[in-house]
Amino acid sequence: MFGRSLYAVFAVVAVTATGCGGGQDAYASIVDKAKTEKKLVIGVKADQPGLGLRTPDGSFTGFDVEVATYVAKQLGVEPSGITFKETVTANREAFIEQGQVDMVVATYSITDARKQKVSFAGPYFVAGQALLVRADDAALTGPEALNGKKLCSVAGSTPAQKVKTEYAKEVQLQEERTYSACVDRVLGGQLDALTTDNVILAGYAAQHAGKLKVVGEPFSTEKYGIGMKKDDTNGRKAVNDALEKMFADGSWTKALQASVGSSGFTVSQAPQLERY
Amino acid sequence: MDALLTEGGTVLAAFWMTVRLTAVSALGSLVLGTLLTAMRVAPLGSLRAAATAYVTVARNTPLTLVLLFTGLGLGANLGLELSDDIATNNFWLAVIGLTAYTSAFVCEALRSGLNTVPVGQAEAARSLGLGFVRTLALITLPQAFRAVVAPLGSILIALTKNTTIALVVGVAEASVRMRELVETYGDQVIEIFLGFAAGFVLLCLPMGLAFGWLSKRMAVTR
Amino acid sequence: MTYANLYEVAGPRGVRRNRVLTGVVALVLLALAYVVYVRFEEKEQWAAAKWAPLLRADVWATFILPGLAGTLAAAVAGVVLAGIFGLVFATARLSEHAWVRVPAAVVVEFFRSVPLLLLIFFAFFGSYALIGVNVSAFAAVVFGLTLYNGSVIAEIVRAGVLSLPRGQREAAYAVGMRKGQVMRLVLLPQALKTMLPALISQFVVLLKDSALGLIVGYDELVDRGLNGIAANFSNVIPAAILIAAIFIVINMALDRLAHRLSRPGTRRPAKPALAV
Numbered sequence: 196m197f198g199r200s201l202y203a204v205f206a207v208v209a210v211t212a213t214g215c216g217g218g219q220d221a222y223a224s225i226v227d228k229a230k231t232e233k234k235l236v237i238g239v240k241a242d243q244p245g246l247g248l249r250t251p252d253g254s255f256t257g258f259d260v261e262v263a264t265y266v267a268k269q270l271g272v273e274p275s276g277i278t279f280k281e282t283v284t285a286n287r288e289a290f291i292e293q294g295q296v297d298m299v300v301a302t303y304s305i306t307d308a309r310k311q312k313v314s315f316a317g318p319y320f321v322a323g324q325a326l327l328v329r330a331d332d333a334a335l336t337g338p339e340a341l342n343g344k345k346l347c348s349v350a351g352s353t354p355a356q357k358v359k360t361e362y363a364k365e366v367q368l369q370e371e372r373t374y375s376a377c378v379d380r381v382l383g384g385q386l387d388a389l390t391t392d393n394v395i396l397a398g399y400a401a402q403h404a405g406k407l408k409v410v411g412e413p414f415s416t417e418k419y420g421i422g423m424k425k426d427d428t429n430g431r432k433a434v435n436d437a438l439e440k441m442f443a444d445g446s447w448t449k450a451l452q453a454s455v456g457s458s459g460f461t462v463s464q465a466p467q468l469e470r471y
Numbered sequence: 472m473d474a475l476l477t478e479g480g481t482v483l484a485a486f487w488m489t490v491r492l493t494a495v496s497a498l499g500s501l502v503l504g505t506l507l508t509a510m511r512v513a514p515l516g517s518l519r520a521a522a523t524a525y526v527t528v529a530r531n532t533p534l535t536l537v538l539l540f541t542g543l544g545l546g547a548n549l550g551l552e553l554s555d556d557i558a559t560n561n562f563w564l565a566v567i568g569l570t571a572y573t574s575a576f577v578c579e580a581l582r583s584g585l586n587t588v589p590v591g592q593a594e595a596a597r598s599l600g601l602g603f604v605r606t607l608a609l610i611t612l613p614q615a616f617r618a619v620v621a622p623l624g625s626i627l628i629a630l631t632k633n634t635t636i637a638l639v640v641g642v643a644e645a646s647v648r649m650r651e652l653v654e655t656y657g658d659q660v661i662e663i664f665l666g667f668a669a670g671f672v673l674l675c676l677p678m679g680l681a682f683g684w685l686s687k688r689m690a691v692t693r
Numbered sequence: 694m695t696y697a698n699l700y701e702v703a704g705p706r707g708v709r710r711n712r713v714l715t716g717v718v719a720l721v722l723l724a725l726a727y728v729v730y731v732r733f734e735e736k737e738q739w740a741a742a743k744w745a746p747l748l749r750a751d752v753w754a755t756f757i758l759p760g761l762a763g764t765l766a767a768a769v770a771g772v773v774l775a776g777i778f779g780l781v782f783a784t785a786r787l788s789e790h791a792w793v794r795v796p797a798a799v800v801v802e803f804f805r806s807v808p809l810l811l812l813i814f815f816a817f818f819g820s821y822a823l824i825g826v827n828v829s830a831f832a833a834v835v836f837g838l839t840l841y842n843g844s845v846i847a848e849i850v851r852a853g854v855l856s857l858p859r860g861q862r863e864a865a866y867a868v869g870m871r872k873g874q875v876m877r878l879v880l881l882p883q884a885l886k887t888m889l890p891a892l893i894s895q896f897v898v899l900l901k902d903s904a905l906g907l908i909v910g911y912d913e914l915v916d917r918g919l920n921g922i923a924a925n926f927s928n929v930i931p932a933a934i935l936i937a938a939i940f941i942v943i944n945m946a947l948d949r950l951a952h953r954l955s956r957p958g959t960r961r962p963a964k965p966a967l968a969v
């Protein structure tokens with residue numbers, strides 16, 4: 196019976212494996228979905244302290260999560276109706292296009308290339324590239340001081356290359372797969388600094404209060420937007436309205452302060468929305 | 472094809488890195504794998520136990536984690552610095568990781584090769600007064616090698632493909648370059664993939680053929 | 694196996710010498726372990742704060758178990774589909790018709806040569822250009838695992854069939870079986886049985902390889918478990934040790950299974966394999 200039962204098992208599991216399809220939503224805009232279903236699926240980062248972090252109790256915390264929760268509430272969705280889903284840099288556009296998430300709030304920089312595939316509300320934060328160094332490191336004050344030092348960045352990101360070409364030709368670049376790995380090596384002293392957007396760095400500085408600090412005036416601008424389906428004009432407008440309200444009633448400042456304030460990161464002005 | 476043509480130089484450089492990683496790690500794995508095999512059949516219980524434990528751990532851990540341990544464990548925490556230059560340092564850390572992983576498979580192959588050598592061979596060697604080391608090195612291992620040429624070829628091909636995981640320790644080989652190209656030239660994903668796939672086929676197919684031919688030529692007729 | 698035939702049974706002096714040498718080797722190994730221990734101690738890798746979280750129930754519930762479920766789901770789907778792929782292409786490569794044999798050989802050799810990482814990456818990002826649909830991370834991972842391992846399994850099965858005595862095939866034809874029946878009822882079952890250890894070690898490879906799903910953000914053990922835990926507690930090394938241990942335990946269990954199934958004449962006499 197060995198052969199026949201094996202075939203049978205293969206056949207059964209093959210049918211079940213191929214039989215499951217992806218989720219589809221029939222709504223033209225997230226506004227409609229929020230209104231009718233009182234539910235939204237929102238993509239956030241899961242491994243960035245201070246912005247989007249999955250905590251051991253299974254919930255998500257961070258500034259991006261606060262913004263998402265506020266916006267959802269304005270669209271008529273209570274926190275209990277929100278499902279947060281982890282997105283990584285590589286799959287954000289795909290998740291939106293497939294309808295696996297209704298919107299993405301995940302340190303998602305607005306760029307022209309991305310606007311071809313998805314549309315953005317916001318920006319809800321304007322970040323700038325900076326450096327994360329050990330708190331007792333007095334010599335490293337900015338990108339110009341990096342000559343001869345070792346700088347960490349995450350694989351596939353351009354910021355580190357920019358430091359090398361524009362500020363410090365003699366810097367040595369180390370690529371890691373995750374920010375946590377970079378932070379580990381800066382803390383351990385094998386590398387001197389980590390570069391990426393200041394607010395991401397501030398999240399780590401807050402997590403390791405007293406051991407790490409953010410230095411350097413921001414030397415670039417990254418506008419974080421809320422991504423959604425490309426043709427969802429209504430959704431974009433509604434989310435922008437929600438953000439406007441968040442900036443105006445002080446919730447924005449409070450959320451930022453609560454998420455990364457303990458790092459000593461100074462909270463900047465709320466950004467100007469770019470409606471289009 | 473534009474992307475591959477305009478970026479041809481960097482693509483070739485990335486593949487050159489793949490070849491170098493493969494070659495050096497292959498050499499390392501062969502040496503370490505042979506040593507491990509010798510340890511596993513040695514008269515000393517502690518050597519056998521150490522080698523067995525090592526092979527079990529290395530063989531059953533995902534390569535991603537093995538490389539993470541060499542990068543963060545050896546490099547960052549044990550302070551192993553092989554070069555002042557980060558790129559060179561990462562290259563050697565990747566070689567150590569790939570060697571540590573692949574040698575376990577080489578050891579398994581060689582050990583099964585030893586099983587194919589008739590008992591009489593070793594007994595004859597011993598009756599001539601050869602000790603353990605010389606019996607192994609002069610009589611049984613050479614025959615074992617000849618029996619496992621084909622499996623060793625498969626391991627080499629697997630190693631070639633596994634070098635793509637060296638991105639974990641920050642080595643810019645072919646797969647890293649492919650990701651960068653896909654990010655820049657999003658409209659040419661298929662061409663880029665086929666180009667890189669062709670590169671790997673060009674590397675691996677001749678290896679497969681060569682080892683197939685070699686295994687027939689080297690086979691011990693009994 | 695002890696390979697005792699490689700060396701003489703030690704006499705009284707030899708036994709003494711071996712004992713001393715065993716002690717020396719053990720000492721050297723212990724010294725090595727001690728150095729690692731001390732170095733890790735210096736870097737505070739043994740700190741309770743880094744290990745304690747790994748024992749918490751909520752950490753397991755949020756990170757490790759969902760990650761394990763993802764890894765196992767991808768592995769099971771991969772094993773089944775790769776098994777089918779392998780059987781089909783092994784049979785095709787053994788066909789007497791060149792128009793079946795040659796294309797099958799090309800497909801198998803191609804997928805045996807292309808790294809899994811490239812396949813997963815391509816499935817995820819190329820699917821839209823190729824078939825007009827974005828596939829999920831799970832589908833991309835299973836696609837890669839199926840083609841890559843399926844082609845290896847095809848070769849294993851083919852080698853198994855070729856290794857069978859010619860008499861098996863001839864006898865089957867002699868009792869009047871058709872080509873398909875000979876393959877399905879006589880050759881494949883025997884080949885699968887003799888090749889079981891090789892098949893199971895390939896399944897171990899497949900299980901480990903599912904860890905590469907992290908490249909497209911698939912929720913498996915390394916991404917969800919390792920990165921998720923490390924982002925909360927910055928304990929990459931302890932978390933990696935735990936995750937590696939989980940993989941090792943599962944794979945060793947598979948190995949055991951392979952040994953039990955392949956041990957000749959003990960639990961499963963040769964007869965059932967033929968009694969189809």
